[in-house]
Amino acid sequence: MRTLRARALPVALATAAAALLLAGCGTTEDAPEAAGTPSGTPAASGPVTVTDDRGTVTLDAPATRVVSLEWGLTENLLTLGVAPVGQADTKGYNTWDTVVPLDPETPDVGTRGEPSLDAIAALDPDLVVATTDLPEEVIAQIEKQVPVVALKGSDASDPIGQMRRTLELLGDATGTSAAADAELAAFDAKVADAKARLDAAGKAGASYTMADGWIADGAVSVRMYTAGAYLGGVAELAGLTNVWTGEGDPAYGLGVTDVEGLTAVPEGTHFLYAANDSEDDPFADGLKDNAVWKQLPFVEAGDVHRLPDGIWMFGGPRSGLAWLDAAVAAITE
Helix, strand or coil: CCCHHHCCCCCCCCCEEEHHHHHCCCCCCCCCCCCCCCCCCCCCCCCCCCCCCCCCEEEECCCCCEEEEHHHHHHHHHHHHCCEEECCCHHHHHHHHCCCCCCCCCCCEEECCCCHHEEEHHHCCCCCEECCCHHHHHHHCCCCCCCEEEEECCCCCHHHHHHHHHHHHHHHHHHHHHHHHHHHHHHHHHHHHHHHHHHHHHCCEEEEEEEEEEEEEEEEEEECCCCCCCCHHHHCCCCCCCCCCCCCCCCCCCEEEEEHHHHHHHCEEEEEEECCCCCCCCCCCCCCCCCHHHHHHHHCCCCCCEEEECCCCCCCHHHHHHHHHHHHHHHHH
């Protein structure tokens, strides 16, 4: 069975997790209907120039036939009403990101780390979107045939700013800037509403920590979401306090620990975690008989909360809001 580490990480983190191990010691609006053909309606025609995280990209016109090579970008495109004509690991997307579902018949163009150039070319796209986690030589090969917009998957120094910039840039590239502006305004309003709900419940500034994990060879590895993670940024906007002080990587704000490392989590913390029914639950299953786990203050207090499946932890505003909605429900229950 393939583990969470292999299946659910952004491309670069699938290899970075091993290094971290050595160093480491909802309610949302209905998503736009996805279809097998593009559904975005460009607001303008003529050349479009955008600046991604590699440089300037000029398109002859707003893109309508888009191939996406990373799930977070796919979620953002669907949010804007643009259904990709091709997708890296379509099945995986619909396993890990059900907040904004993708038409399961969307042609698959390979894995996120190893897309098929032939499969991409066969779809005759006018734009490919990827993250800079994809090796530069692969991006260079693709853009010999079609323009590529490459963006950071996240930025631990400003995760919310990177989320907003990503959605806005994709809106510019596909002629759906008005949809991007409306989505970000809705995001801001719903974050403010979540903060008000926490205040009304007497949970303003509540302490939490967020994790996911995987089981390999009988051992459980725990991945922590620092304040620099995208979800850490969402939580901060709502006034929640992330008590995990360990260092995370500079892109995604993630750090890896083990069950003994969780002894650093202070009493009174809500422990939130993500899992998926496609994998073993690393906490409920992997640690159920672990003596250290059972004696942790948040475990003894019953403050362990598995969040709903299908919220992509590296997604766009809709996944961020779905996570926040679930986190507020867990903290105020």
